[in-house]
Amino acid sequence: MTSSTDNPLLLSYYQRQQTPPGWFDLLSAMVDGMVRNVGEVESAPFLRQMGDALAERYPLPASQTVGELEASINARLTEFNWGFIDIHAGDEEMTFRHQGLPVSRDAESQTRWCYAFCAILEGLYARWMLDQGGKSHVAFRRVRLNAVSDVVFRYANTQ
Numbered sequence: 394m395t396s397s398t399d400n401p402l403l404l405s406y407y408q409r410q411q412t413p414p415g416w417f418d419l420l421s422a423m424v425d426g427m428v429r430n431v432g433e434v435e436s437a438p439f440l441r442q443m444g445d446a447l448a449e450r451y452p453l454p455a456s457q458t459v460g461e462l463e464a465s466i467n468a469r470l471t472e473f474n475w476g477f478i479d480i481h482a483g484d485e486e487m488t489f490r491h492q493g494l495p496v497s498r499d500a501e502s503q504t505r506w507c508y509a510f511c512a513i514l515e516g517l518y519a520r521w522m523l524d525q526g527g528k529s530h531v532a533f534r535r536v537r538l539n540a541v542s543d544v545v546f547r548y549a550n551t552q
Contacts, residue, residue: 453524532547
C-alpha cells in the first residue's frame with residue numbers, strides 16, 4: 394500500500410475538495426483521538442455503526458441491477474464528495490473498488506484516517522446492501538488498500 398496517491402497533483406486536488414479546513418480538521422481530530430485512545434480494532438465497531446446511521450439518513454433508491462446500484466451509490470458519493478466506486482459482481486461475491494476517498498492533509502495520520510474511514514464505509518455500504526435486499530450474514534469488509542485514496546471492499550457470505 395502506498396501512503397498517498399501516486400499523483401501529487403491529484404492528491405492535492407482531492408484534499409482541497411474533500412477536506413475543508415475546520416470541519417474536516419475537527420472530524421479527523423475526533424476520529425484520530427478515538428483510534429489512538431482505544432485502538433483501531435476496538436474503534437471499528439463504533440465507526441461501522443456511524444456508517445450504518447449515515448446510510449439510514451441517506452438511503453438509496455431500490456435497484457434492479459448492479460449497474461443501477463453502482464449509479465445510485467456514486468450519486469450519493471458525489472453529494473458527499475467522497476469519490477466513486479466500481480462494482481464487480483461474481484458468482485460468490487461482489488467487490489467494490491472505492492477511489493478518491495478523502496485523504497488527510499496530515500501525512501502522518503493518512504493511513505490511520507484511511508483505516509477509520511474504511512470502517513465507516515463498511516457500515517455505510519453494509520446498510521445500503523441490507524436495504525437492497527441483502528442478508529445480515531453477508532459481510533461487507535475492506536480487503537485491500539491500493540492507496541489511502543483507493544480501497545477494495547468485498548461483499549460476501551460469511552456462512
